[in-house]
Amino acid sequence: MSAVKQGDALCFFINGKKVTENHADPETMLLPFLREKVKLTGTKYGCGGGGCGACTVMVSRYQPATKTIIHYSANACLLPLCQLHGAAVTTVEGIGSTKTRIHPVQERIAKAHGSQCGFCTPGMVMSTYALLRNKPQPTMDDITEALAGNLCRCTGYRPIVEGCRTFCQEANCCQANGAANCCLNGEKNGNEPEQEKPQLFDKLDLLPLDPTQELIFPPELILMADTSPQTLTFHGERVTWVSPVSLEELIQLKAKHPKAPLVMGNTNIGPDMKFKGILHPLIISPTRVKELFEVSQTPQGVWVGAGCSLSELHSVLEKLVPQFPEEKTEVFRALNRQLGNLGSVQIRNVASLGGNIVSAYPNSDLNPILAVGNCKVSVISSGGRREVPLNQDFFVGFGKVILQPEEIVVSVFIPFSRKGEFVQALRHAPRKEASFATVTAGMRVMFSESSRVVQDVSIYYGGMGPTTVSAAKTCQAIIRRSWDDETLGQAYDILLEELALPPSAPGGKVEFRRSLTLSLLFKFYLEVLHKLKAMNVITDEVPEKIQPLPREIQPGLQEFQPVSKDQGNHDAVGRPMMHRSAISQATGEAVYCDDLPKIEGELFLVVVTSSRAHAKITGLDVSEALQLPGVVDVITTKDIPGKKVRTFCDYNEELLEESEVSCIGQMICAVVADTKAHAKRGAAAVKISYEDLPDPIFTIEEAVEKSSYFEPRRLLQRGDVTEAFKTVDKVYEGEIRIGGQEHFYMETQSMLVVPVGEEMEFNVYISTQWPTLIQDAVAETLNISSNRVTCHVKRVGGAFGGKVTRTSVLASITSVAAWKTNRAVRCVLERGEDMVITGGRHPTLGKYKVGFMNDGKIVAADIQFFANSGNTVDESPLVAEKMVLHMDNAYNIPNLRGRGAACKTNLPSNTAFRGFGVPQGLLIVENMINDVAMVLGCPADKIREMNMYRGPSTTHYKFEFNPENLLRCWEECKRRADYSARRAAIEQFNQQNRWKKRGISIIPIKYGIAFSDGFLNQAAALVHIYKDGSVLVSHGGTELGQGVHTKMQQVASRELHIPPSKIYISETSTNTVPNTCPSAASFGTDANGMAVKDACQILYQRLEPIRKKNPKGTWESWAKEAFMEKISLSATGFYKGPDLYLDWDKMEGQPYAYYTYGVSCSEVELDCLTGDYRTLRTDIVVDIGKSVNPSVDVGQIEGAFTQGLGLYTLEELKFSPFGLLYTRGPSQYKIPAVCDMPLQLNIYLLPDSENPYAIYSSKGIGEPALFLGSSVFFAIKDAVAAARSDSGLKGPFSLNSPATPERACLASASPFTQKVPASKPGSFKPWALDI
Ligand SMILES: Cc1cc2nc3c(=O)[nH]c(=O)nc-3n(C[C@H](O)[C@H](O)[C@H](O)COP(=O)(O)OP(=O)(O)OC[C@H]3O[C@@H](n4cnc5c(N)ncnc54)[C@H](O)[C@@H]3O)c2cc1C
């Protein structure tokens, strides 16, 4: 820092406290400043690019011109520290804490069970808080809009939304409580029994919102803003920041430094600097130049300052619209419609209008409308001022506009529309909200008075090339012609030719994008027709109007059994108890791995990974990296003192590769430096040379062709499949491909390895599901014994299977760095690194042949499962194995054969993921059943029902079970969902609508619980009672958000006969409970619950003499007395679980302890023109025995269902033809957001179910419900089938998973998609691979 020039002092407030920073570095964002410098770790890192909302804070500013204070939410990861001069920042810690008073937002999200792993919770809290500061009684629309940019991977959003709903005025209405009839209609809810059903949380038990209690805006900042501002300059290590205060000064600066960017919202420049490594030595920040924020009205329209944020633009336009006749505000309203969908609230609050225009994104949402609306910009430079129209000449290339580098956009003119003019904004995006558009459009048409003859027309598209493009030729074909089918019919053909994308165009989706240009134009055509009709310009019949998809989220039902009246109050088992850390998570106090304070001398580790998929490493030059400031060392395989490989499934995997790489993202070496920034720069400076090896394998087909497998491959069969095919009425062969899935745990891989300093002892603080595996890995790698390594896991910010094996490899590497440097070393992956390095769910190809009778009875099936495993074995053969084990699902197919293979490819290694292959395997099976239904032309539920197991049954691995509860779930789900009536209503809807279709499906699951590797079914616990009566429980399970600690607290509460408040769980550590098994396989509560129970029973027994002696004594008095009597108050508990196995040679065994059953029914509405869909309603019935904690279990069901919905309908990993993962963050990879919630989600826990095989008759539920998300997939398929039927297409058709809008639209085979010529496979190199 000594070389850094002295700049101005940066002054702002955080949570009411003044911060003066004398060395503000322009490269520092608010997020690391908060976390590292101010030690406010409640604000989380989830992506670093504005795409996840985990870092949301509220920014408040005083506006001298209006003397008002504004509050807005913003992403701290993109907020440059230097931008904050004069601002007041509020973080989650600033609004409430357990030490003082928690804020009602924090309380309500927590009490509504909206916090599982809790990593997203501070962001959710702050988005809601910022909304409430502006609108204390919001509508549901306000809430869903405020939360649109906040991702949660655990909850499925329903409980978060329900918690926030309590702030709405309408929350007091009975509808908000799930009643069918509304009190506002004067109707009583006649069907409900008198007695109230138990609720997951009590709405009467909530703190009121009192806006007078909020932090006041610091008066000092008001004074500061009122005094004349000065130019500010900040110097960092590499970058200087200048913030001028006058337009004149800005012009001079830009003239002198034309290459320096103007940083406003930093939502374009920030990600460029962060992810592309672009360095701008000088940054000009004109946010204090008031001319850039002026808004002025003229008779022709409105000038809006280019510095105005998109939210400000929205509110300016919103205020203007009602002041003018509708005909004058067409452009305003079109812009506002688009603004509502652009990015998230956090992005719109900071992103500027000028920045959006100048950034010239090919798929900018605003530019097409500004262009059709005849808008213009006023630009200024030292050469003078000029006005430049925003037309096709303005956008000259990818991210380039016609302006000179020194020119500054001062304001943007948005004209009034004229009489007879219609303007529309259209867009389609991979996800409905918080997603860049695939194709976006602005369209304007003007008619001569009272005529349908087009006087003028303008059409612009985004997403169809490197720039916003004008469809000028198409417009030529429309102008001066009648607005009718004939004109438009010709226009489509011209448009198709005019906007022809090459088949390998960047971004892919070529056919879809081309068809979207047509269908968006068609939508505009219809809309205008309806307007002309309403104006009586045309009198003939017009086709149906396409209404937007419904979007209002209804309160759902969560039904569960109350505990028996006899159960004591202290006994928490069976009650909906809030996640034990929910409040701490909501206040930001909960400590995650990377929240641990920095240790003196601590280093940061960044791994260097391969940029080639298959190559020899010919050189590794780390000399430049070692010269860089702060870099301490570079770790290679030569530095590893112990085992250089990890062994999984009998295959060795190099920790750090030194000779030959087999995927992009494979780890080669690691740079350790004093800071993360220095380590990153060091990693970028490592030079690796390669010699490519021939024929990398990426796809499953390539692997099969080259017999590239990880052994063993598995086969299971019953009956005589070959013979049976000869006896059936029909045989059908099909296949389906299921894409992979990124875990997208909100907390990326994180660890801190600390050498204790003596006798080779290490403490490892880590985010993992399996502390013992990490302990073993570190010990083996360092060649020390396990007793020198203690692994600590306080909590994990989501894992889903992804924090087991991959984490152990990273921990081994980090431990080498700690050992070699003898300093603490932290490694926290960035989102992009995490996505590239750690793999995910196996993409799978399923091929099947099925034989059945004309009545639908399936007699034989032969299924093959091929899992794309990537470059190392990991657990892939076990994943493929599980597909084969589960392939019967709910069906008794007498002749059944399945083969599972793990394919070895040159992609990053895939690993365990919630469901462990079952979600892929079962989709293949259910798709097969669907095909049978389609061949026979009968509803799929009939085929499912007819083929289900009934009565005492035996699986294909000869395991006997009783499917009664599966059938009960099926019947209950049909009844609760009102399936038959709704199917009939859907048929009617589909007959009445050409461009929108509805679909419904009902899907069962039978899911085997526990590890089929029997030795893993064990657990231990350690329980201490202290003299004051407080109890500390330790057990082998890790808290991943699934609530295992909460459930263990409940177990201990029952066994010790004390309230849960006396019981604490601090962490999971290998020195309290050794030799743990992973928290996985939905077995955490089953195993650890029994161990905790055992330990507690031992202790309770020990206390018996004391209790007998003093029966009226308190728990505390007994504990004290026991100590005085020298009775040990500490006990271990152990659970020896079932010895499960499968004999693959004999094809028989008992691989599961029992089955969890569930059935889900989903209905969707599909826009066949864009493939966009909405899940209207989902009903789920699950048999989980007697729930230990209904709120936690409902949370697991909803969260898993939502993750399944993501897998089957939304989440797409895209790899380049060279094996590079394109989708490396939330901007490219879309997990479900609030907008993807079913509009109504009802969960019913099957009553009267017992399970003798698990604690308190409960059942494991972590994984099973994920597959139930496929009910949305099959509902989409059902809707697509209805659309195809209108195009005259019947019978089975291919729809791969995920059923994205692209796939659903193309499969719907509308006249528009059919117009687009398909490119011949093999004639071009596709942009992305089908792996
Ligand atoms: C997560 C995320 C989601 C997004 N989603 C969408 C979306 O759905 N649709 C969409 O259209 N956009 C989207 N965006 C893009 C966003 O709208 C733009 O990045 C933003 O509008 C740019 O404005 P800014 O103020 O942040 O620009 P900055 O990053 O501050 O600057 C961007 C560029 O503009 C130049 N510039 C800024 N102001 C001026 C000026 N007055 N005169 C001359 N040059 C200037 C700068 O020199 C710089 O080169 C998204 C961005 C993010 C990060």
Ligand code: FES
């Ligand atoms: S970390 Fe800031 S939005 Fe994801």
Ligand code: FES
């Ligand atoms: S609770 Fe939302 S990400 Fe875990």
